[in-house]
Structures are given as structure tokens and as C-alpha cells.
Amino acid sequence: MSGGAGRGGTGPVASEADIIAYFAPLTARFPGAFALKDDCAAFAPEPGSEIVLNTDAVAEGVHFLAGDGAADVAWKALAVNVSDLAAKGARPRVYLMALAFPEPPGRAWLEDFARGLAEAQERFGIELAGGDTDQRPGPMSVTITAVGEVPAGRMVRRGAARPGDVLYVSGTLGDAALGLKVRTETDLAARWRLGAPHAQALVARYLRPEPPIELATVLMAHARAAMDISDGLTKDLGRMAKASGCGATVETAKLPMSAAVVAVNAADARAAMTAMLAGGDDYEVLAAVDPAEAQAFERAAAAVGVRVTAIGSMRPGAGVVVLDGHNQPMDIMQSGWDHF
Amino acid sequence: MSGGAGRGGTGPVASEADIIAYFAPLTARFPGAFALKDDCAAFAPEPGSEIVLNTDAVAEGVHFLAGDGAADVAWKALAVNVSDLAAKGARPRVYLMALAFPEPPGRAWLEDFARGLAEAQERFGIELAGGDTDQRPGPMSVTITAVGEVPAGRMVRRGAARPGDVLYVSGTLGDAALGLKVRTETDLAARWRLGAPHAQALVARYLRPEPPIELATVLMAHARAAMDISDGLTKDLGRMAKASGCGATVETAKLPMSAAVVAVNAADARAAMTAMLAGGDDYEVLAAVDPAEAQAFERAAAAVGVRVTAIGSMRPGAGVVVLDGHNQPMDIMQSGWDHF
Numbered sequence: 001m002s003g004g005a006g007r008g009g010t011g012p013v014a015s016e017a018d019i020i021a022y023f024a025p026l027t028a029r030f031p032g033a034f035a036l037k038d039d040c041a042a043f044a045p046e047p048g049s050e051i052v053l054n055t056d057a058v059a060e061g062v063h064f065l066a067g068d069g070a071a072d073v074a075w076k077a078l079a080v081n082v083s084d085l086a087a088k089g090a091r092p093r094v095y096l097m098a099l100a101f102p103e104p105p106g107r108a109w110l111e112d113f114a115r116g117l118a119e120a121q122e123r124f125g126i127e128l129a130g131g132d133t134d135q136r137p138g139p140m141s142v143t144i145t146a147v148g149e150v151p152a153g154r155m156v157r158r159g160a161a162r163p164g165d166v167l168y169v170s171g172t173l174g175d176a177a178l179g180l181k182v183r184t185e186t187d188l189a190a191r192w193r194l195g196a197p198h199a200q201a202l203v204a205r206y207l208r209p210e211p212p213i214e215l216a217t218v219l220m221a222h223a224r225a226a227m228d229i230s231d232g233l234t235k236d237l238g239r240m241a242k243a244s245g246c247g248a249t250v251e252t253a254k255l256p257m258s259a260a261v262v263a264v265n266a267a268d269a270r271a272a273m274t275a276m277l278a279g280g281d282d283y284e285v286l287a288a289v290d291p292a293e294a295q296a297f298e299r300a301a302a303a304v305g306v307r308v309t310a311i312g313s314m315r316p317g318a319g320v321v322v323l324d325g326h327n328q329p330m331d332i333m334q335s336g337w338d339h340f
Numbered sequence: 341m342s343g344g345a346g347r348g349g350t351g352p353v354a355s356e357a358d359i360i361a362y363f364a365p366l367t368a369r370f371p372g373a374f375a376l377k378d379d380c381a382a383f384a385p386e387p388g389s390e391i392v393l394n395t396d397a398v399a400e401g402v403h404f405l406a407g408d409g410a411a412d413v414a415w416k417a418l419a420v421n422v423s424d425l426a427a428k429g430a431r432p433r434v435y436l437m438a439l440a441f442p443e444p445p446g447r448a449w450l451e452d453f454a455r456g457l458a459e460a461q462e463r464f465g466i467e468l469a470g471g472d473t474d475q476r477p478g479p480m481s482v483t484i485t486a487v488g489e490v491p492a493g494r495m496v497r498r499g500a501a502r503p504g505d506v507l508y509v510s511g512t513l514g515d516a517a518l519g520l521k522v523r524t525e526t527d528l529a530a531r532w533r534l535g536a537p538h539a540q541a542l543v544a545r546y547l548r549p550e551p552p553i554e555l556a557t558v559l560m561a562h563a564r565a566a567m568d569i570s571d572g573l574t575k576d577l578g579r580m581a582k583a584s585g586c587g588a589t590v591e592t593a594k595l596p597m598s599a600a601v602v603a604v605n606a607a608d609a610r611a612a613m614t615a616m617l618a619g620g621d622d623y624e625v626l627a628a629v630d631p632a633e634a635q636a637f638e639r640a641a642a643a644v645g646v647r648v649t650a651i652g653s654m655r656p657g658a659g660v661v662v663l664d665g666h667n668q669p670m671d672i673m674q675s676g677w678d679h680f
Contacts, residue, residue: 032390034497034499037499037583038497038498038567038583039394039498039567039568040392040393040394040424040425040428040430040488040495041392041394042390042391042490042495043391043392043393044390044391044492045385045390045391050372050382050383050385051382051383051384051385051391051487052380052381052382053381053383053434053470053485054379054380054381054436054470055436055438055470055472056438057438057440057472057483059440061477062474084380085380087379088378088379088380090380094393096393096394096395097395098395098396098397098438098485100399100481129393130393130394130395132396132397132483134399135402136399136402136479136481138440138476138477138478138479138481139476139477139478143395143438143472143483145438147391147393148380150382152384153382155382157374157378158377158378158379159374227378227379228379243377243378
């Protein structure tokens with residue numbers, strides 16, 4: 001980004017400088033952004049630390065819906081990147097944002113988008129450092145690169161789990177996937193007899209994921225391996241197991257459910273289980289913890305106010321085994337989870 | 341990126357893991373990429389240094405043509421980001437790459453793209469750290485975030501020029517813009533009576549920009565302000581002048597021309613001048629140097645093998661004045677440069 005011009009008024013913006021004017025205030029607490037008036041940002045990590053880097057894009061029609069509010073789109077674009085940092089034990093610091101629009105955005109949309117970014121920045125403790133804006137055909141997209149910080153050599157790895165490790169997840173599972181269904185299938189909340197608060201809670205989890213950044217230091221201190229859950233529990237656990245060279249077992253009876261998912265489960269147990277096992281967009285943390293560290297991990301998580309639930313364990317071998325309520329292995333391919 | 345699967349064979353790739361297999365070898369010299377098998381990369385800057393960050397996207401139909409070879413597209417995507425780092429005095433270190441494809445790329449295309457990246461990495465001394473791949477409608481795009489390194493607090497700024505500073509450019513100007521014209525207007529090389537070597541040289545500058553990374557340390561030691569020239573000399577100089585709170589004067593008689601641009605100039609002086617003043621894609625460096633440092637700057641540039649040419653100076657006031665061959669101000673709006 002470069003330049004700096006006016007905001008306010010109505011209608012579409014006229015130039016990249018107009019767009020930058022909406023975003024420059026988001027750099028107020030980070031001098032290394034040079035108020036978006038230079039070509040690059042400068043960031044100095046704390047002595048003894050290293051930076052953790054991640055990039056993820058969200059695009060209209062793929063990662064969010066055309067009808068989603070600009071503030072929610074902005075929040076999600078930042079949250080999905082912060083989620084990866086937090087799961088690696090990293091403290092979010094700064095981010096760069098590349099925007100692509102098929103046509104110049106309206107000023108009200110930009111105002112709303114910048115507000116969503118500001119809210120997410122505040123929640124996640126991260127500052128805008130720089131960016132790029134292009135007009136081109138195709139869906140509107142937001143590509144963020146997030147920079148976090150860990151003590152040197154302490155990034156929590158995906159592939160370091162060992163057989164016997166206890167598997168934990170943060171928060172609750174399935175909410176976002178069910179929220180997307182409720183949002184797109186108009187009669188679903190009624191069919192599931194969900195009250196408005198439950199329906200709204202599910203949709204909110206889809207629109208505004210809240211990765212548990214407070215867990216980062218806990219993971220660094222007590223977890224052997226961790227990653228965020230973005231593509232569904234079994235798929236992401238399969239990745240952790242493969243990278244760690246072992247297998248994993250999940251006990252479905254232990255999966256943490258929100259009150260809203262409990263309500264869905266009462267009306268449609270299959271939908272609830274599908275969402276918990278295979279639904280995407282949870283942005284919770286999956287962690288493998290040495291059994292000797294399990295108690296300390298749970299205490300430390302409680303101390304930072306993050307719910308963690310033991311849902312199974314790593315084991316020798318390969319692949320993910322999912323146990324049903326009677327501790328019998330579920331044939332997940334025949335049970336309908338084959339869409340992932 | 342995550343996973344890791346097979347390359348080779350023909351036809352389109354089947355999964356993100358297939359794509360990652362083409363890129364994992366590009367991380368071979370950077371252990372912090374974890375061979376693209378983790379969710380984030382870890383990078384430790386040298387003690388006493390800070391990181392310099394930049395993100396720029398290139399998209400088919402906007403920044404490159406549908407017919408451009410995959411290796412050239414890859415080279416350009418990386419070069420345009422490295423260009424910003426070099427102009428800030430930074431040493432390129434690592435980069436992240438977010439790819440968007442409207443349909444799965446073919447294996448031959450990916451092979452070629454990865455080869456272009458490998459060549460650019462070798463030339464610029466930068467390593468792949470991580471990335472993201474999405475399938476979505478719209479043009480193929482490559483969004484790179486580049487990470488460089490400077491001694492803490494030493495990033496060369498855009499807005500630090502002062503009246504009286506000598507203005508320098510690296511290399512030669514206009515080649516890439518003329519190369520694009522020669523590439524898209526089939527009879528132009530003949531009309532301009534360009535021999536094949538000159539025509540090829542211009543097109544090569546468009547396809548494979550070579551930002552002068554060797555100049556980075558020279559800029560840090562001797563320049564007051566610098567930026568890269570990506571949108572045309574007068575436009576980018578206008579940005580430097582505005583950010584620095586002063587004006588600038590360019591003497592067109594001093595603009596550095598390659599042999600190929602000299603040849604174009606003989607046939608169509610207006611086209612050559614337009615390209616040098618307003619053509620984009622040069623990816624050379626524009627630097628403002630204290631007159632007391634000018635000799636040292638020139639010597640240091642010569643020592644690292646980079647041609648630099650004094651083309652004018654910064655002055656009090658505002659805006660860019662362009663002087664013609666008789667040192668008369670050109671009315672650049674009336675002279676046809678109003679397309680930028």
C-alpha cells in the first residue's frame with residue numbers, strides 16, 4: 001500500500017489511496033507499518049525469539065458467502081490466520097493483507113470491513129503492518145500473512161505426537177459447520193426446533209471464529225504437538241497422525257458439545273456427529289499431550305480460561321479410529337463422512 | 341500447505357498434497373519451512389536485525405499474460421516482491437506464497453512453475469517458507485509475502501529524501517514497458533526495425549525482471565531514501581516526493597537507456613520517452629542521496645556491479661518536474677503521459 005487520501009462520502013472509492021485511508025488507522029499501534037506510507041514494514045522480534053509465519057486466503061463463495069457482512073468477512077480472514085499461530089504456541093504480532101476486488105468497493109463496505117478488522121485486531125492482539133490492493137475479475141478475496149512470535153526453537157510442531165499421548169481439543173466442536181447449515185437452509189432451525197439463541201450461537205461461530213489465543217503459552221509449556229482444526233477433526237487429526245508417524249483414536253462420547261450442539265443432537269444426532277467429526281471452520285486447537293503432562297496442561301488451560309477436553313489418544317500404527325458410544329469402531333466411510 | 345504426496349505423471353493434479361510435492365524441494369535450504377509439513381514456518385532473524393515485510397500479488401490478465409510461461413510467471417511473482425525488499429536495503433530471506441487457480445493446474449505447468457521459482461530463489465537468495473493453495477473462480481493469481489532482513493532500525497525509507505538530494509536510478513528504464521508492447525503488438529518490432537536481439541532483450545526484461553539486490557547494502561550505507569520503480573518513474577518519484585514533503589526534478593537527457601531502448605528511440609522517440617518516464621515493470625531502484633554521499637554511493641554501486649545514473653534532484657516545493665532535452669519543463673499531461 002502507498003499514498004494516503006480521503007475517506008468518507010458515499011459510492012465506490014476512486015483509488016488505492018482512498019482504500020488505504022480506511023486501513024491506515026489500523027496501524028496506529030505499530031510504528032513499523034509507517035502508516036502504510038512506505039513500501040515495506042519493519043518488525044523487530046523480541047530478543048531470543050523467532051517469528052512464526054502463516055498465510056491463508058479467504059474468498060467469496062469459497063470461504064464466506066456473498067451475503068456475509070464485511071465486518072464478519074474481515075474478522076474471519078484474520079481469525080483463520082491467527083488460529084494457526086495460536087496452535088503453534090505463537091503470540092500474534094503483525095499481519096499483511098492482500099485484497100482483490102472485481103470492482104471498486106463501496107465506502108460503506110470498506111468502513112464496515114475496517115471495523116471488523118479493528119475488532120479482530122483488538123481481540124487477537126495483532127496489528128496491521130502493510131498490504132496490497134488489486135482490482136481483477138473473480139471473487140473478492142482477502143489473503144493475509146500473519147506473523148507471530150515464539151521463544152527461539154519453541155514453535156509447537158504438528159508432527160511431534162507420540163503413541164500414548166492424550167488428545168485434547170479446545171472449546172467445542174461442530175458449531176461452525178452447523179451454523180453454516182442453519183444459515184444456508186432456511187427451515188433447518190425450525191426443523192431442529194432450535195430456539196433463536198441456539199441458532200444465533202451456531203451462526204456466530206461460523207461468522208466469527210474465536211481461536212483460543214490464550215492457549216498458546218499453555219501449548220508451548222505442556223503440549224508435544226498441536227495444530228488448529230480448520231478442515232474437520234478427523235481430517236486434521238489424520239494429518240497430525242501421519243506427520244507424527246503414528247495412529248490416533250477418538251472416542252465420540254467424549255467430544256465436547258456446546259449447548260446449541262446438544263440441542264441439534266437431540267433433534268438430529270447424525271447431523272451433530274457429522275459436524276463434530278468432519279465439519280470445518282471450528283478453529284479450535286487439537287493437541288497431543290504426554291500423559292505425564294496432562295494434569296499440568298489441564299490446570300494451565302483452566303488458568304487462562306480455555307476449556308480443553310480429552311477426546312482420545314495417539315497410538316502406534318496409522319490412521320484415525322473413531323469409536324462410537326459403545327466403544328466400537330465406526331466405519332466412517334460407510335457412516336457418511338466420506339465427503340472429506 | 342500440508343501433507344506431501346506424489347509428483348510426476350501427466351494431467352491435472354488431484355489434491356493440495358500433489359501440489360505441495362512440487363514445492364517442498366524449494367524449501368530444502370530452509371529448515372524452518374519444515375518441508376511444508378507443518379501449518380506455519382519458523383524464522384529466526386540474525387541477532388540485532390529486524391525483518392522487512394512486503395506482500396504483492398500478480399494475476400493473469402493484470403500483471404502477466406495468459407500466454408506467459410509458468411516459469412516466467414513464477415519468476416516475476418517472486419521478483420516483484422524481492423524488488424521492494426532490495427530497495428529498502430534489506431537482504432531477501434524467506435517467502436510465503438498463496439496460489440489461487442480456477443481449475444487444478446496440470447503437472448507440466450506445475451513443474452515449470454516450480455522451476456521458475458527455483459531459478460528466482462537462486463538468483464535472489466531467498467527460500468520458500470510456506471504457502472496456501474485454493475481453487476476458486478477468476479484468474480490464476482500468485483500472492484507472495486517476502487521477508488527480508490536489515491540491521492535493526494536501518495530500513496531505507498521512502499519518505500526521507502530532502503531538497504538538494506541527488507536522484508539516482510539503477511539499471512536502465514523503459515525496457516519492460518517496451519518489451520510488453522513488442523510482445524503484444526506483433527508488427528511493432530518490424531516497424532521499429534529492431535533486430536531480434538534487441539526485441540528479445542526488451543521482452544526478457546518484461547518477463548523476468550531482475551531487481552538489483554546487490555544494491556541493498558549500498559542503499560543502506562549511502563542513500564537517504566529509496567523505493568523500487570514498479571509503476572513508472574514519474575508516478576513512483578511523485579510518491580517519494582510527496583512522502584518526503586518536497587518536490588523533484590528529472591532531466592530526461594540523463595535517463596539511462598539500454599542499447600535496445602536506444603534502438604527504439606531512434607525509430608520512435610515518443611514511445612521510448614513514454615516508456616522511460618511512465619512505463620511500469622522496471623523494478624529498478626530510485627534513490628535520493630545526500631550530495632556529500634554521492635561519490636561514495638557511486639563507487640559502492642560500481643563495486644557491487646550495479647549501474648546507477650544521476651537523473652535529477654529533489655527540490656523544495658511539491659510535485660515532479662520533467663525537463664526536456666533543452667532543459668525546458670515538459671507539460672507531461674499534454675505530452676501524453678496522462679494514462680497513469
